[in-house]
Amino acid sequence: MKRALYAFLSFISLAFCLVFPVRHFLGGFSAERYKTGLIFASLAWFIFASLWASTPKDKPKR
């Protein structure tokens, strides 16, 4: 369960790495705001992806 949650949060973080530049391109974010957002999304990716990779898979119940 934890593993699935970390995987989900990792994908969300990665998606945000792409959402910020798209918002900047569309005029929604300034360059500074986009770059700051990208840093936070990147940090989130590394945290959740590391947790995802280090959490063992659940063993199937008998």
Add this chain to the structure above:
Amino acid sequence: MRPRFADLADRLDGLYEFDREPVAEAKLQPWTKFAGMFAGEHVAATEFVIGAFFVLHGVTVRDLLLGLVLGNLLAVLSWTFVCAPIAVRTRLTLYWYVRKIAGPGIMVVYNAANAVLYCILAGAMIAVSATAVGLAFFIPTPRLTDVFPTSVAWVLIVFVLGTLFTLLAILGFEKLSRFAQISSPWIFAVFIAGAVASFPKLGVSPDLSNLALVARTKIWDGIAAVGQEKFGFWHILFFAWFCNLAMHIGLSDMAVFRFAKRWTYGFLSAFGMFPGHLLAWLASGVMVAAIGRELNPGLMAFGAAGYAGVGALLVAGWTTANPTLYRAGLALQSITPNWPRWKTTLAAGAATTVLACFPVVFMKLLDYVALYGLVLMPVGAIVFAEHWIFPRLGLETYRAEKRGWVVNPAVLAVWAGTLIVVFLLPLHLYFKWLPGYALALVSYTGLAALDRRKPAGERR
């Protein structure tokens, strides 16, 4: 001389002992592993430079897109129809297969050549990363035409980064490999983010209505930078095809595909080619255009994606230089007097750091990539001939193994002869490998046929 050579070969065998036997059925890997591995391996720091160079070489949008799609397709087909079938049939690494064909002495030469080539490649990655660090300290990046180190500060940055990368390669290769797997999707995302965020600087309107016009007039406008050769469709097609020549046509990825359940897993290389060698190259082209066509990977990454971009450049350089340094160390281990792995990696790292100080290693990266594939390509042709052509012509296979040769003279003659001929060929560097491959294939088969005609007593 002969005992010394045989001794080197014995030590080399010891290094590769663990994968001497064909891969067992139970060790075969699912297709997802191959897709993930290819996707992760082909988004490196050098992608920042390659895509940017296409802009500086004055490629047009049409030539670039067509060349990249077809060139990458040819690369995928080369993995699928040349490399994977041999790997799946033999379940051996190139090392052990060439050893049977060419003899252990050739493997010593092959490994030494590989070590030098790996060091130069890792040097380019360190130099690219150094441009990112240099930015923070206001140290000017070398110019396109620079060959030698441009300042003491540049040498210092390269030295610090080279030392750091080497120490990390020695201390934690396995851990860093896992870190690299985590990093690769993010690095790819930063490439795309950087390109999209650069659109406003280039005047692309939010509805993308003028994207084609901007691409044609402001990015890939067909005008080469001063001192740069003009590239067209064929240059791009051949570059995309031979960019990993040593791996597919040169067969070094037999080490990977011997774990594949089917040869069709070769198609999975598309997961590396199309995101890494198409989208990432296009993205770096957009980024370099957005900073006024200055080949400065650090500035490109910072301008397009801020500190995350600089981080991506550093991580991309670090994670790709790491296995390259490790492989160089492994290749060097055979030709040193029983040095442990840490010592050979340190030696490879020291040589790489010195090379990285010379801007020419990344300013001439495209030519270097071509040379890298060219030097190792004849070995791939020889293995291909021996595996597919010899049995059909009734020629004897694995002569080095059967006759106990340290060096198969035909392999040595074809390898050296092919390289001499291709370097003399009046063709562009990018186009030399294809006739060279055909020459190696025909001449090696011809020499084996001549050997068959000799009476048994005359054969060595």
